[in-house]
Every structure is written in C-alpha cells, then in structure tokens.
Amino acid sequence: MVTTLENSAGGRLARLYYEACIPASLMIVAAWNYGVHKGGRSWATSAVAIALSIYSLWIQRPRKFSGISPWLEGRIRPGADDGAVWGILLVPLVLFAKSADDNFKYEWLISISLSMSLLLSLVARTVYRIWKPVLLFLTLWISGSVILAHGMNTFGGSLFMSTVLFMLASLMAVLNIDSIIKLLPGSLSFGEAAVGAQSLILVAMDLGARTFTRGSSTESICLEAAVVGLALLALSLSFAFRYRRRMGKYIEPAVFGGLSLLLIWLVLALVKFATKKSPVAWVLSTVVLGSTTNIVLLGYWAVILSFAALFYKCAGPDSEAANKFWLHVRRKSYHGLATLLFAPGILYARQLLHLGFTVALACFVLAECLRALHIHPWSSVIDQFLRRFTDHRDAGAIVTSHFFLLFGCALPVWLGGSSAVACLAGVLTLGIADTAASLVGTRFGRHRWPGSPKTVEGSAAFAASLCAAAGIAYAAGADEKCGPIGLLVLCAVLAALEALTTQNDNLVVPLTMYAAMHVALGSGSWHTGSALLVALAWAAPSLFQGRNWRLSKKRGSMLSG
Incomplete structure (x- = not known):
C-alpha cells in the first residue's frame, strides 16, 4: 500500500512538472524573439526571462512533497495544487506575447513583471527551506533586478531609482498575495492569487503612467481606473464591515452605498483629469451612440439576456436527485451565453465590448460584496441565484466561477492585439471547446485520465471543436500567421492542459492560447508549434503513468491473492 501511494504521489508530481513545460516553452520562444527583434538592451530582459523559465521547471521537478508548499497548507482552494509556476510565468508570458504587437509601448511593464516573478519564485518554493538557498536566490533576485533596471530607461536612466522601483513592486506583489489569501481563504490557489496581485500592481502603475501621458486611449484609462477603484472599494468595505456590530440593518446599506458612490465619483474624476473628456458624455456620444452597429448590438444583447433570464428561471428543479444534472446544464449554458454575447462584439464592435466588460466587472464586484458581506436585503437573493451555478471550486469565502468566466473572455479583448483569433481565445476555448x-x-x-474526472473523449472533443472554430475564424478573414500544423498542435496542447491542470481552466487556458497566438505572430508558427510539440511530448507520459501504476497494483493484488 505504501508503494502504491508513493507511486500515485509521484504521478501527481510528474503531471505538475509536465504541465509547467507548457508556459515555460512558450516563455522561452517569446523571450528569445523579444531579445532578437528588439535589439539594444532587450537581451538582458530576455536572458532573465529564459533563466526564470528554466528555474521554474527546476523548482517544479518531481520530488517527495505533496505539490503544495508547507506554508500554503489549508489556506488555498481545496483540491488544487499551489499553481506556483503559473503564478510565476503567466503574467510576464502574456506581456511578452503582447509585445509582438507594435502598439504595445510600455516595455518597462515586462521588466517589472519579471522582477516580481523572480521574488515570487523565492516565496513559493525556497523561503521556508534552509538558509543557503535563500541567500543564493536573494542574490539572484537583486542582481536580476539590477540587470532589468539597466535594460530599461525609467526615471531618466537612473539605475538606482529603477532598481528600487522594481524591488518595491516585487515586495508589494508578495504582500498583496498574502493579503488576498488571508482575505479570501479557500477561494484561490497561490498561482491565481499571484496572477491577480501582479496584474493589479501593473494596472495601477500603468494607470499612473497614462494619467500624465497625452494620447492614451480613453477606454484603457476607464478600464484601469475602474479596476483600481473596484479593488479599493472591496478593500474599504472589508475594513468597514469588520465593525458591523455597531451598525444596524438599515445603516449597512447606507455605508455600502456611500462608499460605492464615493469610489465611482473618484474614478470618474480621475478619467476626466487624464483624458480631458467627460467620461459619461464620451460613453454616450462615442461608444454607445457612435455607430449604428453599436445600437444594433445593444438591442441584440437585450434580447439574448431576456431569453437567458427566462431560461435560468425555469432551468430545472433544485432537488438532490436532479441537482447534479441541472447544475451541469446551467454551468455550460453560461458558457454558451458568453459565446452568443461576446463573439459578435469582438468581430464588429470591439470598443463597445471593451466597455461592456468593464461595466460587467463592476456589477459582479458590487453584487459579490453585497452577498459576501451579508448586506440586508439583497445578499440572500444574490446568494440563492449564484449557488445554482457553483461547484467544488466555490467552497471558499467568495463565489469565483462567474469572475473567472468573465476574465477568461474579457482579458484577451482588454489586452487586444493584431490577432483576431487571439482576441477570440476566451470565446473559442470557454464558449465552444469547453462546452463541447x-x-x-x-x-x-x-x-x-488518471487522477482526473476529465475523460479522453471530452479532451478529443475539446481539441476538435477548438480547431474547427479557429479554422472558421481563419476562413472568415482572420490573420493566418498560424499554419494548420501549428494550429493542430496548439489545440492538442490546450486540450492536454485543460485535462491536466487543477488551476481554474477558465483563466489558464484562454490566456495560454492568447499568448501562443501572439508568440506565433512574432516568431512564426514553426517555432511556436515546435515548442508546444515538445511540451506535449513531455506531458504525454504523465497522462498514462497513473494508469500503468493502477494496472501494476491490480496485478500485484492478483499475485498476492
């Protein structure tokens, strides 16, 4: 029995290692392309990124531990691995891929994200080990930050100030991750919290840079101001309601409404200061009423949402006997609804969809604050509705399913780029492939699959439907930089990733596809396809090791009998 358990644990660690090969392979290709084509001092940034990718594989190599760092035991989402490699590599990978687009001019964000990832790799794996590796990696982190700062001309070329900026951002990322895990126990993995913390810091820093830079797009300012404002609102509400015993049930809604209105006013004032335009007038004149297509799309959304509300009201009984089946139908109908809503916007009115995602995020955050803080009388109604769509990943303090679905569809649109298929990554992977x-x-x-509820037939359907949907997008006139072989390899890798990962696939899979499509734009589908093929080949043994061990267990029991 001991041998069987060790083999099962070894298979789990092998699966985690092979899963890490996917972002690491993409990062190496993206960083190499970034350093070669950018020239100048970009070689330093690329060298740090490649070294970080190799180090991420080293810390994830199979060894005798449970797959979760000791300090994270009991603090992250039950049943999930810590996701350290995704927390280290995902944000810089997406930024490297975005750098393939000529419109991405904030290259200093890449260097800051790499500096944060260097420190996160220390926190995730090394900090609770013996002191020699800690000192070694602290030296590597400091020297890496100096190299990155030397490669970027921030603060007028001051190496000292740039290094201080990078290291302060890294420390803030670590503190934010710890705060997120403490504030939302059991809701997120370390990797998911790391992605959120890094993204929030980068958005805040980019917002500060855009505020005093003329020519920034209004929709980007609105999005970043809204994200920062919503984060501050959630934090201020959590502090305010620590002392809720002093509040009555009529004072609680007043406190919630007052803080919400104050943050909304501050966000609108910041947008007006940064863009010299009234945000409300800009939305009405330019985005909503700016074209006939936008008006038609708004009407289309109203009709679809009306039918969806009717469907969810009558979507089957809530009894224990039928609950599992209808929960499955409801959750996947949510994905289908996302496809119907978002695909036309990406194709015909991306600016309107950009703003629509921002409004949807604000509504989700406000609704979840009402529910999680138990604010009378709306919390019970919201909780009753959301619990009809939850699963085991929503066992923590907040309901995360709808947030991850929104982020999976919205982030490729918010990030933008010259690849239409990359912007469709969320709709293609979540709305079509995941549903199929x-x-x-x-x-x-x-x-x-060994140790997983996912089936081989389901993964085959994922790959086939994703390949067919992307092929239709190409036939409709989208970019054709990714050839048919590269597309087949990408779909197979994403299907394997969806089957392997215990992270939230609504976040990981769309962003991996987005990054892979943009890496292909910069380096060619041959290099990207080769890297992903290597990752798939490395991942294949882990998919079957557990099955072989189970067969060995059966044979051993038969011999002993």
Missing part, C-alpha cells in the same frame, strides 16, 4: 468537451465527456466519456 463537457457535453461529449458526460454523454460518451468512458475512459478517464
């Missing part, structure tokens, strides 16, 4: 995988796996799935 779930339906096929539930109806026809017979062979499960």
Whole structure:
C-alpha cells in the first residue's frame, strides 16, 4: 500500500512538472524573439526571462512533497495544487506575447513583471527551506533586478531609482498575495492569487503612467481606473464591515452605498483629469451612440439576456436527485451565453465590448460584496441565484466561477492585439471547446485520465471543436500567421492542459492560447508549434503513468491473492 501511494504521489508530481513545460516553452520562444527583434538592451530582459523559465521547471521537478508548499497548507482552494509556476510565468508570458504587437509601448511593464516573478519564485518554493538557498536566490533576485533596471530607461536612466522601483513592486506583489489569501481563504490557489496581485500592481502603475501621458486611449484609462477603484472599494468595505456590530440593518446599506458612490465619483474624476473628456458624455456620444452597429448590438444583447433570464428561471428543479444534472446544464449554458454575447462584439464592435466588460466587472464586484458581506436585503437573493451555478471550486469565502468566466473572455479583448483569433481565445476555448468537451465527456466519456474526472473523449472533443472554430475564424478573414500544423498542435496542447491542470481552466487556458497566438505572430508558427510539440511530448507520459501504476497494483493484488 505504501508503494502504491508513493507511486500515485509521484504521478501527481510528474503531471505538475509536465504541465509547467507548457508556459515555460512558450516563455522561452517569446523571450528569445523579444531579445532578437528588439535589439539594444532587450537581451538582458530576455536572458532573465529564459533563466526564470528554466528555474521554474527546476523548482517544479518531481520530488517527495505533496505539490503544495508547507506554508500554503489549508489556506488555498481545496483540491488544487499551489499553481506556483503559473503564478510565476503567466503574467510576464502574456506581456511578452503582447509585445509582438507594435502598439504595445510600455516595455518597462515586462521588466517589472519579471522582477516580481523572480521574488515570487523565492516565496513559493525556497523561503521556508534552509538558509543557503535563500541567500543564493536573494542574490539572484537583486542582481536580476539590477540587470532589468539597466535594460530599461525609467526615471531618466537612473539605475538606482529603477532598481528600487522594481524591488518595491516585487515586495508589494508578495504582500498583496498574502493579503488576498488571508482575505479570501479557500477561494484561490497561490498561482491565481499571484496572477491577480501582479496584474493589479501593473494596472495601477500603468494607470499612473497614462494619467500624465497625452494620447492614451480613453477606454484603457476607464478600464484601469475602474479596476483600481473596484479593488479599493472591496478593500474599504472589508475594513468597514469588520465593525458591523455597531451598525444596524438599515445603516449597512447606507455605508455600502456611500462608499460605492464615493469610489465611482473618484474614478470618474480621475478619467476626466487624464483624458480631458467627460467620461459619461464620451460613453454616450462615442461608444454607445457612435455607430449604428453599436445600437444594433445593444438591442441584440437585450434580447439574448431576456431569453437567458427566462431560461435560468425555469432551468430545472433544485432537488438532490436532479441537482447534479441541472447544475451541469446551467454551468455550460453560461458558457454558451458568453459565446452568443461576446463573439459578435469582438468581430464588429470591439470598443463597445471593451466597455461592456468593464461595466460587467463592476456589477459582479458590487453584487459579490453585497452577498459576501451579508448586506440586508439583497445578499440572500444574490446568494440563492449564484449557488445554482457553483461547484467544488466555490467552497471558499467568495463565489469565483462567474469572475473567472468573465476574465477568461474579457482579458484577451482588454489586452487586444493584431490577432483576431487571439482576441477570440476566451470565446473559442470557454464558449465552444469547453462546452463541447463537457457535453461529449458526460454523454460518451468512458475512459478517464488518471487522477482526473476529465475523460479522453471530452479532451478529443475539446481539441476538435477548438480547431474547427479557429479554422472558421481563419476562413472568415482572420490573420493566418498560424499554419494548420501549428494550429493542430496548439489545440492538442490546450486540450492536454485543460485535462491536466487543477488551476481554474477558465483563466489558464484562454490566456495560454492568447499568448501562443501572439508568440506565433512574432516568431512564426514553426517555432511556436515546435515548442508546444515538445511540451506535449513531455506531458504525454504523465497522462498514462497513473494508469500503468493502477494496472501494476491490480496485478500485484492478483499475485498476492
């Protein structure tokens, strides 16, 4: 029995290691392309990124531990691995991929994200070990920050000030991750919290830079101001309601409304200061009423949402016998609804969709604050509705499913780029491929991946439907930089990732596809396809090791009998 358990644990660690090969392979290709084509001092940034990718594989190599750092035990989402490699690599990978687009001019964000990732790799794996590796990696982090600062001309070329900026941002990222995990126990993995903390810091820093830079797009200012304002609102509400015993049930809504209105006013004032335009007038004149297409799309959204509300009201009983089946139908209908809503906007009115995602995020945050803080009388109604769509990943302090679905669809649109298929990554992977995988796996799935509820048939449906949907997008006139072989390899890798990962696939899979498509733009589909093929080849043994061990267990029990 001991041998069997060790083998099972070894198979789990092997799966984690092979999963880490996917972002690491993409990062190496993206960093190499970034350093070669940018020239100048960009070689330093690329060298640090490649070294970080190799180090991420080293810290994730199979060894005798549970897959979760000791200090994270009992603090992260139950049933999930810590996701350290995704927390280290995902944000800089997406920024490197975005740098393939000529419109991305804030290259200093890449260097800051790498500096944060260097420190996060120390916190995730090394900080609770013996002192020699800690001192060694602290030296590497400081020297890496100096190299990155030397490569970027921030603060007028001051190496000291740039290094201080990078190191302060890294320390803030670590503190934010710890605060997020403490504030939302059991809701997120370390990797998901790291992605959120890094993104929030980078958005705040970019907002500060854009505020005093003329020519910044109004929709970007609105988005970043809204994100920072919503984060401050959630934090201020959590502090305010620590002393809720002094409040009555009529004072609580007043406090919530007052803080919300104050943050909304501050966000609108910041947008007006940065853009010299009234945000309300700009939205009405330019975005909403700026074209006939936008008006038609708004009407289309109203009709679809009306039918969706009627469907969810009548979407089956909530009894224990039927709950599992109808929960499956409801969750995947949410993905289908996202496809119907977002695909036309990406194709015909991306600016309106950009703003729509921002408004949707604000509504989600406000609704979740009402629910999680138990503010009378709306909390019970919101909780009753959301609990009809939750699963085991929503066992923590907040309901995360709808947030991750929104981020998975919205982030490729918010990031933008010259690849239409990359901007469609969320809709293609979540609205089409994930739905097809779930339906096929539930109806026809017979062979499960070792240690996973996902089925081989479902993964095959994921890859086939994603490839077909991307092919239709190409045929409709989207960019054709990614050839058919590269597309097939990418779909197979994403299907393997969706089956392997215990991180929230609504976040990881769309961003991986977004990064891979933009890496292909900069380096060619041959290099990207080769890197992903290597990652897939490395991942394949982990998909079957557990099955072989189970067969060995059966044979051993038969011999002993």
